[in-house]
Structure formats: structure tokens, C-alpha cells
Amino acid sequence: MTEKKMSNTFPLLDIKNLSVEFRTRSGVVKALEDVSLEVFRGEIVGIVGESGSGKSVSALTAMGILDPAGHVTAGSISLGGLDVLGAGEAVLQTMRGQQASMIFQSPRTSLNPIRTVGKQIGDVLHRHNMADRQNLREKVIKSLKTVRIPDPDRRFDAYPFELSGGMCQRIMIAMALACSPELLIADEPTTGLDVTTQAAIMDLIRDLSRERNMATVLITHDLAMAADYCDRIIVMHAGHVVESGSSHDLFTSPRHPYTAKLMKATPHGGGNLDDIASIPGGLPDLRGVLPPCRFSGRCERHEAICDSSAMITKEVSPNHFVNCQRPL
Amino acid sequence: MKEFIKHLRYVLTENPVTLIAGTMFVLLIIAAVIGASIVPYDPMASNASQSLKAPSWDHWFGTDQLGRDVFSRIVVATRLDLSIAVSAVAISFIFGSILGSLAGFFGGWVDRIVGRITDTIMAFPLFVLAMGIVAALGNSVENIVYATAIINLPFYARVSRTEVNVRRSADFVLAARLAGNSSLRLLATHIYPNTLPPLMVQVSLNMGWAILNAAGLSFIGLGVRPPTAEWGIMVAEGAGYIVSGEWWLAIFPGLALMLAVFTFNLLGDGLRDLIDPRRRT
Amino acid sequence: MKRNDKLRIIFGRLIQAIPSIIGIIIVTFILTRALPGDPAVYFAGPAATEKSIQEIRTSLGLDKGMLEQFWIYASNLARGDLGVSVSTGLSVKEELIRRLPASLELTFLALLFSIGVALPLGIAAATRPNSWVDQFCRIVVTAGVSLPVFFTGLFMVYLFYYILGIAPAPLGRLDIIYLSPPSVTGFYTIDALLDGDFETFGAALSQMILPAITLGIFTLAPLARMTRGAMLQVLSSDFIRTARASGLKRSTVLYTYAFRNALLPILTTLGMVFSFMLGSNVLVEKVFAWPGIGSFAIEALIVSDYAAVQGFVLAMAILYVLLNLTIDIVYTLVDPRVGLES
Numbered sequence A: 001m002t003e004k005k006m007s008n009t010f011p012l013l014d015i016k017n018l019s020v021e022f023r024t025r026s027g028v029v030k031a032l033e034d035v036s037l038e039v040f041r042g043e044i045v046g047i048v049g050e051s052g053s054g055k056s057v058s059a060l061t062a063m064g065i066l067d068p069a070g071h072v073t074a075g076s077i078s079l080g081g082l083d084v085l086g087a088g089e090a091v092l093q094t095m096r097g098q099q100a101s102m103i104f105q106s107p108r109t110s111l112n113p114i115r116t117v118g119k120q121i122g123d124v125l126h127r128h129n130m131a132d133r134q135n136l137r138e139k140v141i142k143s144l145k146t147v148r149i150p151d152p153d154r155r156f157d158a159y160p161f162e163l164s165g166g167m168c169q170r171i172m173i174a175m176a177l178a179c180s181p182e183l184l185i186a187d188e189p190t191t192g193l194d195v196t197t198q199a200a201i202m203d204l205i206r207d208l209s210r211e212r213n214m215a216t217v218l219i220t221h222d223l224a225m226a227a228d229y230c231d232r233i234i235v236m237h238a239g240h241v242v243e244s245g246s247s248h249d250l251f252t253s254p255r256h257p258y259t260a261k262l263m264k265a266t267p268h269g270g271g272n273l274d275d276i277a278s279i280p281g282g283l284p285d286l287r288g289v290l291p292p293c294r295f296s297g298r299c300e301r302h303e304a305i306c307d308s309s310a311m312i313t314k315e316v317s318p319n320h321f322v323n324c325q326r327p328l
Numbered sequence B: 001m002k003e004f005i006k007h008l009r010y011v012l013t014e015n016p017v018t019l020i021a022g023t024m025f026v027l028l029i030i031a032a033v034i035g036a037s038i039v040p041y042d043p044m045a046s047n048a049s050q051s052l053k054a055p056s057w058d059h060w061f062g063t064d065q066l067g068r069d070v071f072s073r074i075v076v077a078t079r080l081d082l083s084i085a086v087s088a089v090a091i092s093f094i095f096g097s098i099l100g101s102l103a104g105f106f107g108g109w110v111d112r113i114v115g116r117i118t119d120t121i122m123a124f125p126l127f128v129l130a131m132g133i134v135a136a137l138g139n140s141v142e143n144i145v146y147a148t149a150i151i152n153l154p155f156y157a158r159v160s161r162t163e164v165n166v167r168r169s170a171d172f173v174l175a176a177r178l179a180g181n182s183s184l185r186l187l188a189t190h191i192y193p194n195t196l197p198p199l200m201v202q203v204s205l206n207m208g209w210a211i212l213n214a215a216g217l218s219f220i221g222l223g224v225r226p227p228t229a230e231w232g233i234m235v236a237e238g239a240g241y242i243v244s245g246e247w248w249l250a251i252f253p254g255l256a257l258m259l260a261v262f263t264f265n266l267l268g269d270g271l272r273d274l275i276d277p278r279r280r281t
Numbered sequence C: 001m002k003r004n005d006k007l008r009i010i011f012g013r014l015i016q017a018i019p020s021i022i023g024i025i026i027v028t029f030i031l032t033r034a035l036p037g038d039p040a041v042y043f044a045g046p047a048a049t050e051k052s053i054q055e056i057r058t059s060l061g062l063d064k065g066m067l068e069q070f071w072i073y074a075s076n077l078a079r080g081d082l083g084v085s086v087s088t089g090l091s092v093k094e095e096l097i098r099r100l101p102a103s104l105e106l107t108f109l110a111l112l113f114s115i116g117v118a119l120p121l122g123i124a125a126a127t128r129p130n131s132w133v134d135q136f137c138r139i140v141v142t143a144g145v146s147l148p149v150f151f152t153g154l155f156m157v158y159l160f161y162y163i164l165g166i167a168p169a170p171l172g173r174l175d176i177i178y179l180s181p182p183s184v185t186g187f188y189t190i191d192a193l194l195d196g197d198f199e200t201f202g203a204a205l206s207q208m209i210l211p212a213i214t215l216g217i218f219t220l221a222p223l224a225r226m227t228r229g230a231m232l233q234v235l236s237s238d239f240i241r242t243a244r245a246s247g248l249k250r251s252t253v254l255y256t257y258a259f260r261n262a263l264l265p266i267l268t269t270l271g272m273v274f275s276f277m278l279g280s281n282v283l284v285e286k287v288f289a290w291p292g293i294g295s296f297a298i299e300a301l302i303v304s305d306y307a308a309v310q311g312f313v314l315a316m317a318i319l320y321v322l323l324n325l326t327i328d329i330v331y332t333l334v335d336p337r338v339g340l341e342s
Helices: A057-061 A088-093 A117-127 A136-148 A165-177 A196-213 A223-229 A245-252 A257-265 A302-308 B001-013 B016-038 B070-107 B108-122 B126-137 B142-170 B173-178 B181-220 B231-244 B247-275 C001-034 C039-044 C048-060 C068-078 C094-126 C130-146 C149-163 C188-192 C196-233 C237-243 C250-287 C295-302 C306-334
Strands: A013-025 A028-037 A044-048 A068-079 A101-105 A183-189 A213-218 A233-237 A240-246 A314-319 A319-324
Touching: A013 A057, A028 A057, A028 A068, A028 A240, A044 A223, A057 A068, A057 A088, A057 A101, A057 A213, A068 C068, A101 A165, A101 C001, A101 C237, A117 A136, A117 C250, A136 A165, A165 A196, A183 A196, A183 C196, A196 A213, A196 A223, A213 A223, A223 A245, A233 A245, A233 A257, A233 B016, A240 A257, A245 A257, A245 C130, A302 C188, A302 C196, A319 B181, B001 B016, B001 C250, B016 B247, B070 B108, B070 B142, B070 B181, B070 B231, B070 B247, B108 B126, B108 B142, B108 C001, B108 C295, B126 B142, B126 B181, B126 C001, B126 C237, B126 C250, B126 C295, B126 C306, B173 B181, B181 B231, B181 B247, B181 C149, B181 C250, B231 C149, B247 C130, B247 C149, C001 C068, C039 C048, C094 C130, C094 C196, C094 C295, C094 C306, C130 C196, C149 C196, C149 C250, C196 C250, C237 C250, C250 C306, C295 C306
Parallel strands: A044 A213, A044 A233, A101 A183, A183 A213
Antiparallel strands: A013 A028, A013 A068, A233 A240, A240 A319, A314 A319
16 A cells, blocks of 8 residues: 655655565464555654554564564565665664664563663664763763653663663663664553553653654554554554554544444543454454455455455545545 | 374374384383393303404404403393383482472471482582492492482472472362362372373483483492493493404493483483473473 | 672572581481491401501591581591591592692583583574574584493594594503693693693693593583573573664674573573583593592592592582582672572
8 A cells, every 4th residue: 555745755664565474383474465654754653453463563574673484575665765675684783773763562671681771772872883982871871861761870780670661661762762763663662561651651752753853653552542642643454554644534534444443442541452352353364365355354344345356545535545445 | 092192103203203212212121121032142151262353243243352242241231221220210219209299299398308308419419429329338239229319319309399389289189179188198199190291201311311320330330240241331341442442342332321321311302292292392 | 789789699609508518518427327337447448457447436436426426527527637548548638639630620621612612502503593503403412411421432532542543542641751740730731831831731731632522522412402592592582672673783682682691591501510520520530541539539439448439529519519609609790680589
């Protein structure tokens, strides 16, 4: 599916027709099929979907750190002009952390347990030649300050196990932003944190994105969070992109049956997509032969045309796209 | 039962190595049981004129310094080596698993005492402790068995303890307890038998090590005395001839040892796959 | 982790070693009193007279109660009195001290070889799953645990000395034509270097290579297996993903991040490895006629020199406790999380 450019500038991250499969013992899992999405400079884009919808796989592939069991079978990824899929590992290593960064959920386990947090941030700075031995500590403390960590001088020598989950996430954000990347991908950054901390972390991410005019991708299964923080939202289902548009459009007038169901199932007060029991059926088995629309198995608007024709993209209103034969 | 046979066949055929191990195991048992009756030469018969002959059609593994046929001696030695290992493992298994089960079930001071015993044994490099025990008890084959049994005990105690601990609060145990079984009876008739399958895997894996230990002790001159045919002492007797090129006296018994240990190790791996495929490494 | 906390934990480990040492002393005491018949006769040796037997009986307190005997035994130990070796006439302590450097030198070289091969092999096998390196590693591991160490030694002598002729005769630490270097550490290699004598250094080293490799091969297997396993596990953990996502170089990720974390379970395996190593030392010393405490013990066993055997078992056990303590302390220094759960 293609998207029209939001502005006159080219997208910072441009994923076109990406297909990824995983070869497992029980068969070939077609994790992503013909996924296309764009992220522009300075915007905050949310990618929402249930677990297994392919959100993380897309992000990991874009960063070039897909699990070795995964294979890209089609498509292209352009990140800041770099052809990610064609680039060598050395080039990608330079890109990561410097041009684009990624943070993950469970921050405690995502940090090296036997290395001080100061050294870990320092490693990133050092690797991308952004600090030398003399000013390393100073620069690390500066980055700790930007993520609003109190008493940064003492925290430099702390180990992850000595810090709370929220603090660890701030450390990860500091690591990610140390070299001022143009793109930040946040894969479920607040899962597992308590509600107050979640808000603090998301506020921090949003503030830093705005300050630096940094493109930010927020992967989440919390629709309310997406509504609060994202300019634009991309909805994924079972390895497909199904709908994308501005936050406002998607929440006020969702046009894909799946999106509509999601909105109805999770009241705006907050809702976790994985708690949804009200969409009948489950995710289709991604191993077998699949119809052009992977939602057809549990869609009320399903008709013959959904199975016979290839998927099409419809622009139902300016910059609001749906992949559906029979949108609402 | 049918399920078990089917699973057994699957395990044996899925990994050809397990099948090989199974075959070698059977060969070892045959050698141990009827070896003495089927060997071509009398393992004790010395023949000075035939001493130190290289392997040939007459003597497949050559002859040793007294003219005895090496092949016959190796086959016959199987019984002694296996009996030593089996007895040692049996003793340490019985005592170790009982102590470990009691420790795992009752906890408290029982656990602490058993823990102290196993810790003390394991504070020694095990082979050194075995040497000390044989020196203390006297130089005989029997004491080789006891020494090997003692140093293997902590191994079974620990495994038993863990297995019993894991099963202690299982549903079937609670049900039996509600049915009125006393603690000890519960342990003996319900829990302990249930721990046997994983313990059997450990027994097989441990057999290899027990064989090595016993052979090591006889290599340094403990327990077995000439002219007994035993792999360890045969290697020791043959060691002196290596430097003059008569390799067959020491190498063949050594290979026999290696094969036996290898067989039990592979068998243990196969058993592990049979009983609990989740534990594969 | 503050330095004071670390010191406190290390001190705690030292204290924890005490019950082990007490247990060792008790066991070695029991071993000698388990002898059938009159212990005094055994300790006096085969050439003893009635008078010397009586002397031994009083000095060991064998006419007194068990507890008193133990007390005498323990206080003798504290004074460094391990009895007299009936085969050599020297004090057991003297004999052990005289022969210890030979065993230590050999064990040390074997350890270097073992670690030097096992760690890179394990790391390579983990980073290249299902490659030939990985298969080779698996073969080494499976074969290593099945090989009797004395067999490996003899086979190596046969192959490298008899057939290929590149190894020297297995006759001990130095060929007869060389004089041992002036003793500083007791390690012939180091002492020769300190003396500037490169020829003797080479000769000593060449005598040590085969026994060290024999000993090392035996301990290679568990180390390689654990290295491979630990690396595989660490490499699939979350923080490695973060490290890669930050663009850190492959070498940094592999060594500074992955390997250092894998080191922890590897250190734990070293404890078991030392147990095997100290035990196998005895066998290797016999095969290569190495004049260390292992061959001392073997000779003592044959002539029923009980004080010597007891001293040997005690010395090895204390050495093992010290080695385990060292591992514990290194572990505490490497892992900042230690001591906080307790």
C-alpha cells in the first residue's frame, strides 16, 4: 500500500512492499506481507495492532537487526536515504544509534546487568566518535540530564538492578538519543511500568521529539496512548497494514472494519488491545495459505470479492488510507 | 505400553547414535555375561614363546609380555569392570537417593545434615578422596567399589533432593495425603517411585564416570592385582611398553574403556530423550 | 557496588570456607582411624621396632579416647606437623613442599591450554551455529568426557614420541643432560628464564607440553560445553539486542557485553573442572613420571606409607578449597549483583 507524502519533503523512513518470513520447525511463517509505510521528519507516528501483527518485525527489519531466522523476501527499506536491505553490516552498524535508534520494552533486562549505566551510554557515544576519554563522563551526565534523571553524577556509576523500571527506561532513551538520531523507534516503551511512570516516560519522549524535530515511531497496543501522543496512526493486522491516517481521522471515523472494532472494543479511558475478547476469532495462522485480506476470517463485511481480488488501497479522505475492498 | 514402544522406536531411529549406543551396550552385556566361554584363548594362560607379538590373525589384539592373548583378556575383563561400576553405582544410588529424598521431602535439619555430608564429600577432589578411602580401608577390589560409591553419593543425593522437592507439592501427592497416607509412606510409595525415571538417566550418565574412576584407581595399582584381567591394570602393565613401540598392550584396553564409557554416556543421552525430551541440551 | 561492600562479601566467603576445612580435617582423621588393626603399626611402617611403635602410639595419642586423639591430630596440623614419611624418612610436610611446585607448574600449564582452547572454541561455536566449528566443538565435548586421561597420555606418548619423534621421552621434568635451574619459584620454566638460561627453559617446557596437553584435554570438554551454552544463552538476551540496536561494533558486543556476562556460569564450571584436574593430575604424573605430589602419593600408597597418603589427601583438599575460594572471589568481583539477594 502506498501513502501520499504528508508534506513536500521525502519520508525519512520509507518501507515499500516489505515481506518477511520466518522459517520455523513447524513451517514457514509469513510474518509480513506487502507492508508499506512512511515516517516523516518531526512527526510522531503510532503503529498499533495486536501481538503478532508484525509491528516489531517491521521495526527490527528497518533497523537491520532482524532475528537470523527471519528472511526478507520482497520489498525495500530506505532510511534517511540509506538502502537498509542492501547495505553491508558495517554501514548499518554506523547507522544504528547515530541516524536511527530503537528502544524496547522491559528496560531492566534490556540493559547490560554487569555494566554501569554511565559506561553503557558512554559506549554508544564512544562508538560513534561523539566523545573522547576526557569529556566522556561530562557528555554522559549531560545526556542523563536531558532525560530528567535526578542526581546524574551519582547515577553514572549505578547498575541497572539498582534502578527502577522507569529510570532504566530513561537510561535507554538517553542511550538512544545520545548521538541525536533523526529517527527514534520506541517498541512498547511503557509496557510493564506503572501508570504514573508510563505517562512520565511518554511525556519525555514526546517533548524530546518535538525539541529535536525527531521522527518518532511509537509501537504500542495501547490505543489510548496512541491517541494521546501520536500525530498519525498506522494500524496493522496479521502482517498487513490495514489503515493509516491522522489520529483524529482514525478515532472519529475509522474506515477499516478491524479498526472500527478496535475503537469500539477499547473505551477511550484506556485499553489494551490484547485484552480484546470481543472481536470473534483469533489471528489467522500465518503458516498456511492465506487470503488476500487476512481479516476476512472474522470480518462481518466479508464478501466474495474479498477473497478473489488482490488487495487494493483506497484513499477515503485526504491522507487517510484503507486497505479494504469494502471499507466502511 | 504401546505408546512407550512407539516412543522408544522413535528415539532409536530418530538419532542413529542412540541406536549405535544401544547396540554397543548389548555387546558389552554379552561380553560380560558369556565372554569367558567364547574367547579364543585362556586369558590367564601365559606362553613365554609368544610374548609381545603384534596383532595378527592368530592374536587379534596381539599378546602381552607373558604371552597372554590381549583380546581374550579384554573381553573377559568386561565382566570385572562392569561389575565394579555397577556395584558402585548401585550402592551410591540406593544410599544417595534415599538420603536425598529424605532431605528434599522433610527439609529442616534433615536437609541440613544431608547437605553437610554431601558438601564435605565434595570439598575434596573426588579421585583424591577415593585414593584416601582405599588407602584407609585396605587395598582390595571390594574397597574400590566402596570408594567409588562414596564419591558418587553426593551426585545422587542432590538429584534426588531436587526431584523430590519438585514433586512434593504436586497434585497427586496432595490427593494421596488427603486419602490418609502418612508422610513416610507418601514418600516411599508415591513420590520416590515417581522420581525414578529421571534418576535412571543420571545412573546411565554416571556409569561412565564410575568406570573411569575405578579404572583410574586400578591404573595406579589399587584394588586389582596381577594376573587379574581388568582394563585399568592392563593399561598400567602395558604403559611401560609404549616407549618401545609395543602399543597394543595398553592401547586396546584403553580403547575398550573408552568405548564402554562412551556407550553409557550416549545411552544416558538417549534415555533422557526418551523420558523427558524437554530437557535436551 | 561500593568497595566496602565487596570486601565484606569476600570476607564472608572466607568465613564460609571454614566449615569445609573443618570437614576436611575430620574426614582425613577418620580415614586413618578406619584402618583395621592397630593404627600405630601402620604409621610406624614395615620396618618398625616395638619401641618406635610405642613412640608413635604416644605421640599420636592412640592410647587415649577418640576425641582427644582428634584434638591432638588437629593441633599437630595447626603446627604444620603432618607426620613422618616412612618411605623417605623426611617429614611429610617437607616432602609435599619439595614436590608441590612440579605439580603446580604442570597444572598451571594445563589450565592455560585448556582455557586457551575451550573459550575460543566455545565462543566460535556459539557465534556460528551449525557450522563445522560448532560440530567440531560438539565432538570435542562428547569425546572429552569419555576419554580416560591416562589413556590419552599414553596415546600421545606413543604418537608424538615413538612414532613422530617430536616429543622428548616421558621421563620427568628435565632430560638428564640438563641441570635444574637455581630455585626461586620451583617452576623450572620461570626459574630458567630468571636465570637467563633459555636452553633449559626450552628443555623444561618441552618436557611439560605432552603431560599438560593430556591433562588439559580432559578439562577442555566441560569448559567448552559451558562456554558454548552460556554464550548462546547470553547472545539471545534483551540487552544484546539493545547493544546491537545502538550500533555497537560486533567485537564490542561479543566481548565486552556478551562474553563478560557468559563468564559467570563459566567461572562456576571452573570449580568442577578443578576437581577433575586435581584428581587427574595423579594419573598424568604416573604416565609421564612427573615428580610431583601425585606420584609421591602413588608411591606412598604402594608401600603403605599412611602418614604420607593422609598428608597428600589433606594437601589436595586444602588446595581445592583455596581454588574454589579464588573462583568465588573473582565471581564476586565480576558480578556487581552478588550479595544483594541474601
